[in-house]
Amino acid sequence: xxxxxxSQPEMSVQEAETVTLSCTYDxxxxxxxxxxxxxxxxxxxxxxxxQEAYKQQNATENRFSVNFQKAAKSFSLKISDSQLGDAAMYxxxxxxxxxxxLTFGTGTRLTIIP
Amino acid sequence: xxxxxxxxxxxxCKSGTSVKIECRSxxxxxxxxxxxxxxxxxxxxxxxxxxxxxxxxxxxxVEKDKFLINHASLTLSTLTVTxxxxxxxxxxxxxxxxxxxxxxxxxxxxxTRLTVL
Numbered sequence: 001x002x003x004x005x006x007s008q009p010e011m012s013v014q015e016a017e018t019v020t021l022s023c024t025y026d027x028x029x030x031x032x033x034x035x036x037x038x039x040x041x042x043x044x045x046x047x048x049x050x051q052e053a054y055k056q057q058n059a060t061e062n063r064f065s066v067n068f069q070k071a072a073k074s075f076s077l078k079i080s081d082s083q084l085g086d087a088a089m090y091x092x093x094x095x096x097x098x099x100x101x102l103t104f105g106t107g108t109r110l111t112i113i114p
Numbered sequence: 115x116x117x118x119x120x121x122x123x124x125x126x127c128k129s130g131t132s133v134k135i136e137c138r139s140x141x142x143x144x145x146x147x148x149x150x151x152x153x154x155x156x157x158x159x160x161x162x163x164x165x166x167x168x169x170x171x172x173x174x175x176v177e178k179d180k181f182l183i184n185h186a187s188l189t190l191s192t193l194t195v196t197x198x199x200x201x202x203x204x205x206x207x208x209x210x211x212x213x214x215x216x217x218x219x220x221x222x223x224x225x226t227r228l229t230v231l
Contacts, residue, residue, distance in 0.1 A: 019148075033218065042224070043207075044222065044223075045158075045209070045222035047221065050219060075189050079226075091157060091158070100211055101163065102160070103150075104158050104159065107156075
């Protein structure tokens with residue numbers, strides 16, 4: 001079974017600064033997907049970024065980028081130029097290729113300091 | 115694109131009654147829908163996976179007779195909590211897979227808060 005670990009229950013960052021959220025996972029599969037989802041106080045889960053394991057290039061979406069280290073089974077999220085609207089719970093998630101189920105980490109609560 | 119709605123957003127019911135929650139994919143046909151439960155300050159726990167026209171696949175420990183799932187069409191799945199009890203109070207979230215721009219990504223509904231008195 002796959003596991004996803006987020007070792008930082010809480011993080012904080014000054015507005016306009018950069019913050020990195022950590023995620024590690026465990027799997028014996030070679031083909032899979034990794035995701036970061038954001039859950040603001042409204043509790044709506046929002047897809048932030050997605051990475052296919054077969055791609056060596058790190059995914060980027062505007063101010064959000066990942067550092068995907070396949071050998072180390074690490075998938076960290078970097079948020080640049082942090083904004084107040086980035087304050088949320090961030091969940092790292094894993095899905096096997098061909099298996100639709102998502103395995104979630106326990107989440108990291110990000111606070112933005114004005 | 116890839117918008118998922120849930121109805122109702124909040125529901126309060128008496129113990130012993132049944133409650134139905136709807137999940138709709140508004141602008142795409144969802145090949146698969148998922149139902150999650152989330153306790154306060156906790157992660158999402160997958161309850162079941164449903165494919166249109168097929169019986170739902172429940173995760174270990176989830177009572178299929180308690181949580182009835184119907185996936186009648188490619189845009190609608192329903193979760194019925196039967197004979198609800200206070201311990202069923204929780205936040206229920208659905209997701210749908212099959213929408214653009216990423217066909218193999220789950221897109222989530224806004225969730226339903228269930229309170230059983």
